[in-house]
Amino acid sequence: MIKIFVSFATEDFVTPEHNDVLLRLSSILHSRGITGSFHVTGELARYLRKNRRTDVIEALKKHEIGY
Numbered sequence: 001m002i003k004i005f006v007s008f009a010t011e012d013f014v015t016p017e018h019n020d021v022l023l024r025l026s027s028i029l030h031s032r033g034i035t036g037s038f039h040v041t042g043e044l045a046r047y048l049r050k051n052r053r054t055d056v057i058e059a060l061k062k063h064e065i066g067y
Contacts, residue, residue, distance in 0.1 A: 007037040007066075013047040019056050026059040037064040 006029065012018040022038070029036045038060055048056055 004034070005037070006034060007039065009039045010044055011041055013041070013044040016051075019048065019051075019053050023056045023059050026056075026063055030059070030062045035063050037066055039066040041067070 008025070010018075010022060026036065026038070040060070047053075
């Protein structure tokens with residue numbers, strides 16, 4: 001059995017398109033049964049909450065979240 005660890009640093013909270021990339025990437029991984037590890041900065045978490053990006057937050061909940 002092969003195990004793969006996929007980790008992402010998600011630091012860009014200024015570029016709105018970055019959030020769509022996170023949404024798509026987390027959705028692709030989840031649809032293939034792969035759990036990613038997304039390292040989310042506090043600033044990005046606040047940005048997502050402030051801008052009501054619950055779609056991104058819900059997608060990331062299906063993965064491991066690191067800081």
